Amino acid sequence: MVDPLSVSAVTGVLSAMSASMATEAGKAVYESFGGVVRRAFGREVPAPRGAQERAALAALIVERLRQEPEQAQALAVWMGAAGAMGRSPGHGAPALLPPSTRFFTDRAKQLAALQREAARKPDGRARIAMLVGPELIGTTALAVHFGHRETERFPDGQLYADLRGGALGSAPEPAVVLRYFLSRLGVPDAQLPATLEDRVDLYRTLLADRSLLVVLDHAQSAGQVQPLITTAPGVFLVVIARRPLTGLDAVPIEVGPLPERDAKRLLVEVAGKQAVAAARATLPSVLERCAGSPFALRAAARHLTAVPPRHGGGSTAADPVRTVIADRYREFDPQLAAFYRRNALRPWPSVSADSAAVAAGVPHAQAARMLAELTVLGLLEETGSGRYRYRPAARKHAEQEALRTEGAAAGAAATAALVEWYLHVAVRADHRALPKRWHVGPLFEQLGQGPYEDEGKALAALGEEMGNLLEAVRAAEDLGDPDTVCQLVEALWAWQLKVGHVDVLLPALRAGARAAGRLRDLDPRMVARMHTQLAHGLMESQLYEEAETQLRAAGDAARATGRPLGRATAVESLGLLRLRQWRFQDALCCFEEADRVLDGIAEDDPDAKELPRARALLERHRGRARRGLGDLTHADELLSGALAFFRSADGGEQYNAARTLTDLAETRLLAGRPAEALALIDEAAVILTEEKAETHLVHLEALRRRCREPQR
Template structure:
């Protein structure tokens, strides 16, 4: 058993606590570690930001506890109840394979060979590549499903959405998905990229596991997702070879005519294929061995006279709506043939919803943009999916295949014109903006926001039963809301950009997803700097971005944005916003274990609030803001070892929160008080506070906070038993 006072054990504890900053309990443990390290070292010690700094701090602690039994007992008590590294014990499975799968024996043999290769230190890695619609994804998933017994540890799947650099998912976001699939709780996923990589590699180290990384864009996107674990087989799927990725190449080409005919027979039935024998050679020629094109053509074989498939040469789309679309690759040609057979309403929806890569389209937004009833929009979306023009997502909504979206977008500009396309895209963004603002007002009714739509809708937020339901809506639409921000930035609508970014605040505050929100907040900061420099808006956007970066452990960049926010709010004369920015700098200093500087920031923020008016925007929140500052000052004082002063500040904060209006902050302040009593050697004073906090949290479903309270109680009981 590892000696808890050994350098290795101390390093492991600090590493585990640092990786656990994604949840509230982890943040408490990190602050407590900082205060304890300061006591052990006898001086302020900067929080470690990398492996070298972590090792240096661990050595300081190791030396300190070797020579002071009291400090050794304090460290042992902390280490015994500190959060452990998050575990992941789920057994994930791939999405279902297609029902009809034909040929591909050569590529499947290559996958089999790499999967069964003797472990020799090299990662098991294959790159399945081929043009869109040729069946690369289906091949990887089908092989994995067929070989499921080979991978008792599970089969992971991630869509990297790498049709272009602009749509490719950041590897940090993908790592979150993989860890959650492995069974790790969302709130336990480490916030930083390096910690996520380490957690992923640790979780798969002893598993026999398949990882399918679909629609990869580049080697750089894939590399952080790889592991050298001997029993893990990673299959990367891409449209082309990826230079720099040392993987076994598995090229996938067109189906032969024989296999293409077999697939058509499976899909459409033998009688239908026999009845279409006159046009079958032309169908096979036009489909070019593309499974996607063959699947799109199969329903058309049963149409009277095979109208969409007959005629000399490649068909060209000629309607009263616009000129012809030139011949294209099999996927685009198949999309064109299916599009030609659409009813006018469905054709219009197909065109006008393609103008941005929305991750998941639902009937409500389509109905609004196209001027339809929601029921009719739902019917049309289903019909487009039946025709292979849309794909059904796991959420039950729809998205375009990249090449099909390109066809729809080109057709929209040619048929509807730039003005109509611009109006449709603007209408889509405005629909998402209105939805987001209403949900934001319902999810955080007490928080202030800037913007015309917030003022307009303040008295009538969305039809949500409670804040949790509104938060669920924001979470479900997150991908679309980020796209709406980027679209609004692109076509010059700064008001929509900053109002959408502010609507994401509940997700930052309560639901994580900081890595997914980051591109939108970066856009928000760019837009306000360009259109509203030195304004309240600039201050607000930089604060939101900084708080997001703080959660991702990007401290240096977070500090630069907070400094910019302080300058902007001060220039605008907005003291409430200035105080928030300075307070946020203090929170950053707490995270860095710079407790004296943190206390100075909270003092400065309080002085700024003293100059704020008692009426106007934000005035209603001033008492709560002051109470939060008192709580933060108490935390800083605890880190400095000034326990009596810390308790005084925390009790003042509790006097406000304990009125019943804010049960969550009541529980947080009670927990801080308990931590303070325990740090100054008074476990008896801490125990009733812990119990009161647990009762207060009973309806909040704050599992991690409750786990932290249980750990605190255990530390108290251990201390009392020693005494």
């Protein structure tokens, strides 16, 4: 049992709850604790934000409860269950390093420098080395080779992140990288902090007593790296950059061209002794062209005896990587060349056969073959599950060739076609993942739901394409197409609601709000939707003031539509913000105002079909606000009414039924009816197990523990 009179214990539970607010279950727990605090003080207390406010509130709670022993005991039960919900995070032993390259050659000086910094005695300074070198010179291969060679030095594993993007989005923010690392360290989604500050604290706490290697590849600034630095004595951070990063206190290790002796050794290892011996006449020119670049040397090993093509202007060795790429491009047939160019017009985090076929206008099977061929040639790299990514130098070359060969207008048209394809993918998946919600974009009705077995499979499909969908938003904005930007962002709502990861989505949500400004006079319904969706994202990040500004803008836009449903949604969303802030009376007023706004929907209104569901959602929210105010009788009535709708044939929403069952169980537990609460919890658990909503199940288990505690 947690001691409720310990400031550290209360602070710990507050921190655990704050960390879990990125999920629906976490928000429910946090909201529930707001009601506990209100009952303890007999008044509303603002929800804390940040470590300092949490510690201050914990001290106030402890002081108050020392005067109220009965409430202290009740809080002990509550905290025991909530604390168990957040126990023992972070016991994973990650192994995230990519495979080491075959025929790694030399770099003895650089390896020795890495070993010295890794073995340096603890002195309060972080252990950091920065590998600096041009693209494809072997910086990543060096770090990976070192990591695999030193596994005994780092028994707790290796963390690796590519800061140019990929699965984490383009140039991911530190908060995104920290979420990725924390999840790989064993922290469940339900306990991932929402704010950068809290993620940094948890990350450094988890690494405090570990021996672990961290590799940050393609770092672009010290700001990307600083939040990931820890002074833990067993942690060694290797940063890989194209140039020295100003402001980073790290041991610089330059990685340059291979010396001629090592270049020859690499050619022998790749091509074999006989091939190198046979190429004695052309070997000097090959070495000159490759200029010590491992990438160029590996490429040259395939045809050592060939006479190198002549290039006009300057030394061919000035940029050996570009020279190799240009040589290979000249060998392409026209169809492969066009395929190579058209898939490189944007920095797509991944390219699949499906998307590549659309971009190049070729059949799926042919696209798959061409992707594999470009990968064998070293221009693409496979990222797993049939997906590929251009090497940056190859993508830059292909994009330049596309502009030179086909022109900017053709490139824009090809990009627009692929963006439209991604929009269709997103709309159909989002529609299947959350089929009952109302939509603004016309494609939802035109395209219908995607061919997915269930809502979970549709969500998974959105997740697989998330990096590309975010890039599609950026592309649509660059193309000056605000309508497509907004429709893409709207199609991210199911992922935003059910999965979260709002730190990844926020740039797209902000793009949606910017695009909405350009549509203000054309489609105020979409304007309201974009501002509301961004506001929900800001709430997840605990940026409450900015969220309120967005909700006010949504309300203004909704009023301009003359359609009550959008205006009610904006007011309802403001009420949800008030719940998050533990302002239960203000939340109730918002929900009741939204309900009155819905009275303005006539029977022949296009939105009339949405009215029953909208009212049921408001009933649920009003019940939550009443519970926070301690009005358990009215809360039970409202929640029971909402549950009846979601269980009905007309409602038929299992997900919202389970959420309402959870709210009702909490209410009946507070009313001293634990047996009834347990029955509701069991029913909700069956639904949420089918929905694969793990974070909700964790919350239900915490509720179940509270039900089984002796009632006082």
